[in-house]
Amino acid sequence: MKQVNSISKYLLNVDISERETKIYFDAIEVGDYPLTEKESYILSKIKKSAFLCGLYDSYSAIWNPNNNIRKRFFLILSILETQPNFSNKFLTHLTLWQSIRIMFFGLIKYVIFVVLGTVFVNVLNILFYVNRL
Amino acid sequence: MLTDYDFIVVGSGCSGVQSAQTLLEDGAKVLMLDVGIQADPNSSIIPNKDFIAIRKSEHNQGEYFLGKDLGGVERSWLKNKNRLTPLLEFVEKTANGNIPLSGLWKDSFLESHAQGGLGNSWGRGVFAFSPDEARKAGIDFNILKKGYEKIASRIGVFGKSKMSLGELSGLEYPLALDKSMAKVWSKFHKNKMEWNSKGVFLERTPLAISPNSFGDNNNYNDMDFWSLENTQGYHPGMTLKRLHEYKRFHYKGNSLVDSYKEKGDIVEVQFSNTLNQKIETLTCKKIIICASVLGTARIVLKSNKAYEHKLPFISNPFFYTSWINMSMLGNANSVMRSSFSQLSLYYKIKEREEFSLMNLYTYRSLLLHKLIREVPFNFRLSYQLINILKEALVFGGVHLPEFQEEENGVQLVKSSNNATGFQLNIDYRQDDKRIKKNLSSIKRKMLSLGCLPLFSKMVNPGSSKHYGGTLPISKTPKPFTLAPSGRLHGSKNVYVGDASGFKFLPAKGLTYTIMASSHLIALNAVKKERYNTKIQLMEKITN
Numbered sequence A: 001m002k003q004v005n006s007i008s009k010y011l012l013n014v015d016i017s018e019r020e021t022k023i024y025f026d027a028i029e030v031g032d033y034p035l036t037e038k039e040s041y042i043l044s045k046i047k048k049s050a051f052l053c054g055l056y057d058s059y060s061a062i063w064n065p066n067n068n069i070r071k072r073f074f075l076i077l078s079i080l081e082t083q084p085n086f087s088n089k090f091l092t093h094l095t096l097w098q099s100i101r102i103m104f105f106g107l108i109k110y111v112i113f114v115v116l117g118t119v120f121v122n123v124l125n126i127l128f129y130v131n132r133l
Numbered sequence B: 001m002l003t004d005y006d007f008i009v010v011g012s013g014c015s016g017v018q019s020a021q022t023l024l025e026d027g028a029k030v031l032m033l034d035v036g037i038q039a040d041p042n043s044s045i046i047p048n049k050d051f052i053a054i055r056k057s058e059h060n061q062g063e064y065f066l067g068k069d070l071g072g073v074e075r076s077w078l079k080n081k082n083r084l085t086p087l088l089e090f091v092e093k094t095a096n097g098n099i100p101l102s103g104l105w106k107d108s109f110l111e112s113h114a115q116g117g118l119g120n121s122w123g124r125g126v127f128a129f130s131p132d133e134a135r136k137a138g139i140d141f142n143i144l145k146k147g148y149e150k151i152a153s154r155i156g157v158f159g160k161s162k163m164s165l166g167e168l169s170g171l172e173y174p175l176a177l178d179k180s181m182a183k184v185w186s187k188f189h190k191n192k193m194e195w196n197s198k199g200v201f202l203e204r205t206p207l208a209i210s211p212n213s214f215g216d217n218n219n220y221n222d223m224d225f226w227s228l229e230n231t232q233g234y235h236p237g238m239t240l241k242r243l244h245e246y247k248r249f250h251y252k253g254n255s256l257v258d259s260y261k262e263k264g265d266i267v268e269v270q271f272s273n274t275l276n277q278k279i280e281t282l283t284c285k286k287i288i289i290c291a292s293v294l295g296t297a298r299i300v301l302k303s304n305k306a307y308e309h310k311l312p313f314i315s316n317p318f319f320y321t322s323w324i325n326m327s328m329l330g331n332a333n334s335v336m337r338s339s340f341s342q343l344s345l346y347y348k349i350k351e352r353e354e355f356s357l358m359n360l361y362t363y364r365s366l367l368l369h370k371l372i373r374e375v376p377f378n379f380r381l382s383y384q385l386i387n388i389l390k391e392a393l394v395f396g397g398v399h400l401p402e403f404q405e406e407e408n409g410v411q412l413v414k415s416s417n418n419a420t421g422f423q424l425n426i427d428y429r430q431d432d433k434r435i436k437k438n439l440s441s442i443k444r445k446m447l448s449l450g451c452l453p454l455f456s457k458m459v460n461p462g463s464s465k466h467y468g469g470t471l472p473i474s475k476t477p478k479p480f481t482l483a484p485s486g487r488l489h490g491s492k493n494v495y496v497g498d499a500s501g502f503k504f505l506p507a508k509g510l511t512y513t514i515m516a517s518s519h520l521i522a523l524n525a526v527k528k529e530r531y532n533t534k535i536q537l538m539e540k541i542t543n
């Protein structure tokens, strides 16, 4: 639950219910969502915080966009889009002014997240290898 | 001459059902042999509401929008494997299992072994060949025109566009444009004369909307790509339902036609049951093969034992484009819309060339997460970007005209990896330079219409799903060609009702022409049969 909630919080800034969590875990069970040892380690570290999820995603969008953790983020995004509770997040019309504001701050945040994310993921990588030794 | 049926029609796609209806209207006893599996029974779980109402109220919408066990999400993640929406996936499910394709691009050529064929998922864009295009395809336009009008009365054609439909009669008014498309339309019309003088034409896309089944016009519920039950867009299942009302109509499903044999005036048709592999034979006076271009090629080559013989083959080059309609930024688009193409942009690269065609759609009902996946930022920013642009997004599917090229063709080759012992090999080359030229030409035009290019996607040969030319129409009786009547040269009673005969594929969709010509071919065959019966009767009397 915590894992899915952090990711949803990062993606759309929403809190999810047990219903969406169940859909997510059911899908993972039957679908093809494997994780490598390193990915499991990273997920275990980022799943508690929406902020860390954001750092990781910003880093991997540039360096490794097709990784398995992002595939899970994408699964949650699809689930949220098809839940009536969150449909407004995808259907509401934004004015030009709102759009400019969102994009302006969004882009600045993205650049900062990419820089921080690169440092963060490299630290996680080192920790992963140190733990294995 | 005793046969099981007057006619056997192979296939229940757009061509098969129209042929069968014509034969039945003329009083013949008809058997339709079809390998096609039936529509996904889950289609009925989609409530008959519009897209927005469903999104806001239905808790189980994930089951149909994302598919069983959310399998559609994985296919979206893989990007290129996402061809049809989950409940329409039955359309392409079994074809490759029954008789596989081979060749470099085998995965992009789409075949359907479904009841109703590819017509379950077609975009409903109806386009009539011009007299010149019909001539190049090998068809007599004056006769074809009657076919178009007959089919319009059966399927409902909404649109009066000149480039797309010429001067046909019996057509309905086009569907309403949404706000975004109306802005592009009005921008074009401000300088219409100038555009036209440069050989650029913008028209409202004519659509096959079945008026008889549901009322007089589209319900604009924007669910057209999701299920067959909540769309007014014509699909062959609508005609098939009507065919079952005739007592003289018989339908045999799960029947994979292997070959035919002519014995005097009788045609023996051999087919196998896909459930128990039992092989059966039935007889008829005439067979009309409507198994789609690739399916028909298999049957004809197998019946003639023409293994390794290469038949010519044509498929329109195709690519996707996406645009931001700048005048829609900050504006809301219409709530009620249809998912189908709204505008058709005709243009030429060189004056003496044939027209290329881009069909324009606004985007909503295919959901945003698929687009978010395409944006190279993190998911949060990608979501924000697509959410902002959603009302202004415009998609274009571009088709290029295609003539027969010598190196492109299909061959039936022996293979040990499936029950039939054969596979169909496709050899196809596409001119990528030509596609790039088209892309840059369109970019200039769309910019002038206020649309900024977003991304474009080159796709493999075969992705247009428009195929033809394997058994080209020929007035001289050469092997593996069709007489203008649709009869296979060298045969007495074998007719082909799909696009196999078309020697040229204009950029326009070909399905309206397939339906018109299959109706005419059936009409020809049934008249010929009546004439033969009369002669035989007279011979009997005089003897």
Ligand SMILES: Cc1cc2nc3c(=O)[nH]c(=O)nc-3n(C[C@H](O)[C@H](O)[C@H](O)COP(=O)(O)OP(=O)(O)OC[C@H]3O[C@@H](n4cnc5c(N)ncnc54)[C@H](O)[C@@H]3O)c2cc1C
Pocket (backbone or CB within 6 Å): B010, B011, B012, B013, B014, B015, B016, B033, B034, B035, B036, B037, B110, B111, B112, B113, B114, B115, B116, B117, B118, B119, B120, B121, B122, B123, B124, B125, B126, B127, B255, B256, B257, B258, B290, B291, B292, B293, B295, B296, B299, B464, B465, B466, B467, B498, B499, B508, B509, B510, B511, B512, B514
């Ligand atoms: C996504 C999509 C969008 C499209 N949009 C448009 C559009 O907007 N406009 C347009 O003009 N065209 C469009 N098309 C193309 C259109 O769908 C096809 O041209 C048309 O459906 C072809 O009809 P057909 O009857 O020739 O073949 P099919 O529809 O392929 O039907 C073949 C039938 O034969 C049966 N069959 C095959 N082999 C055998 C066998 N050996 N034994 C027994 N039965 C057999 C199958 O079960 C099937 O019922 C689109 C196609 C797709 C996939």
